[in-house]
Amino acid sequence: MTDMPETTLPTARTARRRWLVRGFAPVALAAAFALAGCAADTEAPTEPNGSTVESDAPANETPEGDEPAATVLGTATVGGTSYDITELRNCEPLNQDAVESSLELQGFGETADGERVQIDVYIQTIGGTPLDVVSWSGPEGVFGTQDHADVQLADNRVSGSATMVDSFTLEEELAIEYDLAVPNELIDCR
Numbered sequence: 001m002t003d004m005p006e007t008t009l010p011t012a013r014t015a016r017r018r019w020l021v022r023g024f025a026p027v028a029l030a031a032a033f034a035l036a037g038c039a040a041d042t043e044a045p046t047e048p049n050g051s052t053v054e055s056d057a058p059a060n061e062t063p064e065g066d067e068p069a070a071t072v073l074g075t076a077t078v079g080g081t082s083y084d085i086t087e088l089r090n091c092e093p094l095n096q097d098a099v100e101s102s103l104e105l106q107g108f109g110e111t112a113d114g115e116r117v118q119i120d121v122y123i124q125t126i127g128g129t130p131l132d133v134v135s136w137s138g139p140e141g142v143f144g145t146q147d148h149a150d151v152q153l154a155d156n157r158v159s160g161s162a163t164m165v166d167s168f169t170l171e172e173e174l175a176i177e178y179d180l181a182v183p184n185e186l187i188d189c190r
Helices: 012-035
Strands: 074-078 081-091 099-110 116-126 133-138 141-144 150-154 157-166 173-181
Touching: 074 099, 074 133, 081 116, 081 173, 099 173, 116 150, 116 157, 116 173, 133 157, 133 173, 141 173
Parallel strands: none
Antiparallel strands: 074 081, 074 173, 081 099, 099 116, 116 133, 133 141, 141 157, 150 157, 157 173
């Protein structure tokens, strides 16, 4: 007889580790974008003599004219502050080993100061056990759920709430409530 490698099913610990890596990957990516310098330079240009240069355009307009207002596709309320979500991506679910996803939704918006915010919502099972995940990146920091989040999918909308923890310290908690449209089109987000 030949020696055949023994195949084993992933244990709950292995599945949990995979979930942690996979669950925090979007959060880490969002943090990388936030830390990469997405903030705009808000200082007014100055003349050589130190005085500021005045623009003819009003403060809320670009010189080319008004930009159309973004369509609000959903909202996320994080720690009591509500954010409009204006861009949504329904990503093709990634299914690996014991992880089966049925929804991977990415939502983007901006604060009043123009800082980008991101919410990620996953409906998934790990080893046959439901473990839905929500993550957030915004002015509050980068947060994600460690336990099963309340995620409801009905009529092309996903909504729910969760208590998230700081993805870096795993100590600070932050509440999130959300209601988002789910685009019909699946796209490849990887």
